[in-house]
Amino acid sequence: MISRSMIPFTRRWVVKIGSALLTRDGAGLERSMLVPWVEQITARRMAGNEVVLVSSGAVAEGMARMGWRARPKALHALQAAAAIGQMGLVRAYEDCFQARGLHTAQVLLTRDDLADRARYLNARSTLRTLLKLGVIPVINENDTVATDELRFGDNDTLAALVANLIQADLLILLTDQDGLFDRDPRAHADACLIPETRVDDPQLDRVAGGSVTGLGTGGMVTKVRAARLAARSGTPTVIAPGRGEDVLRRIGEGEGVGTLLVPFQGPQAARKQWLAGHLQVRGRLTLDAGAVNALREKGTSLLAVGVKEVQGAFNRGEVVACVDVSGREVARGLVNYDVQEVARIKGHPSSRFEAILGYLDEEELIHRDNLVLL
Numbered sequence: 306m307i308s309r310s311m312i313p314f315t316r317r318w319v320v321k322i323g324s325a326l327l328t329r330d331g332a333g334l335e336r337s338m339l340v341p342w343v344e345q346i347t348a349r350r351m352a353g354n355e356v357v358l359v360s361s362g363a364v365a366e367g368m369a370r371m372g373w374r375a376r377p378k379a380l381h382a383l384q385a386a387a388a389i390g391q392m393g394l395v396r397a398y399e400d401c402f403q404a405r406g407l408h409t410a411q412v413l414l415t416r417d418d419l420a421d422r423a424r425y426l427n428a429r430s431t432l433r434t435l436l437k438l439g440v441i442p443v444i445n446e447n448d449t450v451a452t453d454e455l456r457f458g459d460n461d462t463l464a465a466l467v468a469n470l471i472q473a474d475l476l477i478l479l480t481d482q483d484g485l486f487d488r489d490p491r492a493h494a495d496a497c498l499i500p501e502t503r504v505d506d507p508q509l510d511r512v513a514g515g516s517v518t519g520l521g522t523g524g525m526v527t528k529v530r531a532a533r534l535a536a537r538s539g540t541p542t543v544i545a546p547g548r549g550e551d552v553l554r555r556i557g558e559g560e561g562v563g564t565l566l567v568p569f570q571g572p573q574a575a576r577k578q579w580l581a582g583h584l585q586v587r588g589r590l591t592l593d594a595g596a597v598n599a600l601r602e603k604g605t606s607l608l609a610v611g612v613k614e615v616q617g618a619f620n621r622g623e624v625v626a627c628v629d630v631s632g633r634e635v636a637r638g639l640v641n642y643d644v645q646e647v648a649r650i651k652g653h654p655s656s657r658f659e660a661i662l663g664y665l666d667e668e669e670l671i672h673r674d675n676l677v678l679l
């Protein structure tokens with residue numbers, strides 16, 4: 306079970322900054338407010354963390370640019386506001402990060418992108434590549450195309466699903482309060498901060514209220530829900546004061562800032578449950594003894610070179626069972642190539658993929674992050 310003292314050993318972070326923090330009560334994006342976070346994120350990168358930023362603020366900035374005082378009710382007007390405001394948002398981040406020698410990348414996602422297996426893997430590979438390149442991905446919901454059914458609805462949920470996607474070690478939700486209180490501190494002056502709690506504590510449903518600012522969308526309800534979603538990949542969450550001095554460094558050093566929401570199980574157990582529970586097995590790969598050994602003893606990814614046979618009908622992103630030569634299931638995971646492709650590349654090293662297929666999507670057949678041993 307994670308505790309504050311383990312946070313200094315976490316590497317991959319998703320940091321979410323809410324609208325309530327980025328704008329001064331509806332006056333549009335406040336660039337000067339961005340600077341401290343950009344400086345802190347830059348410092349975390351230098352300290353060895355990989356950081357993915359999820360930033361709200363597009364609607365608030367769009368409203369300010371259009372001179373609208375109230376958040377529009379009609380979806381098309383909200384979408385227009387987001388499209389207008391997103392320009393200012395990414396420009397502000399790009400300028401600020403570039404001044405500190407870091408590149409940024411805009412990533413806009415809809416719920417559908419993460420529900421579809423192949424798109425899920427594509428989004429995951431892109432984000433992993435960006436992190437490897439040392440770039441800071443700046444993610445927001447793709448509000449322009451997201452219809453009601455397709456929406457994440459709030460960026461707390463989006464940030465949690467991104468944490469699942471890249472198997473983040475920590476999710477940090479920066480907001481305008483000091484953390485999660487036992488009651489809404491805007492309405493109750495005597496509300497007390499909760500320093501740490503388990504995400505499955507049923508009391509949390511009672512304490513978390515909605516948003517009253519009219520700029521943000523979710524309030525604490527969506528933050529608690531997000532922490533529960535993040536816990537599905539074993540990721541702990543810290544709800545923290547975005548305006549606090551040096552807040553990311555202090556969290557990173559294990560200080561008791563904000564509220565730590567502890568998941569009920571570790572990453573490997575969480576991944577196992579997710580793979581076992583949600584997805585149907587579409588095919589079967591028979592592995593040679595060397596591959597079985599590498600998976601079991603070294604926890605490596607599965608490479609095509611160790612695959613002897615392939616059966617079933619599966620597409621990229623679907624679940625396949627990995628069996629040994631006696632037919633006993635050893636592992637299960639999300640496969641990076643479809644059945645026809647696997648039939649051609651099995652037994653070959655990844656360096657041959659380009660010659661055989663004409664392209665190389667991924668070096669691994671199943672990446673170890675998407676593989677559970679049975």
Ligand SMILES: Nc1ncnc2c1ncn2[C@@H]1O[C@H](COP(=O)(O)OP(=O)(O)O)[C@@H](O)[C@H]1O
Nearest residue numbers: 323324325480486488489514516521523524525
């Ligand atoms: N138990 C609680 N503890 C802290 N804040 C709460 C609580 N219940 C409701 N809130 C409200 O949640 C708001 C933060 O959510 P929101 O406005 O959606 O911000 P953000 O833009 O950061 O997502 C706070 O300003 C506060 O009024």
Ligand SMILES: N[C@@H](CCC(=O)OP(=O)(O)O)C(=O)O
Nearest residue numbers: 324362363364459460521522
């Ligand atoms: N995509 C929207 C996100 C709105 C939203 O969730 O805001 P918040 O509750 O402040 O995180 C935007 O950029 O305005």
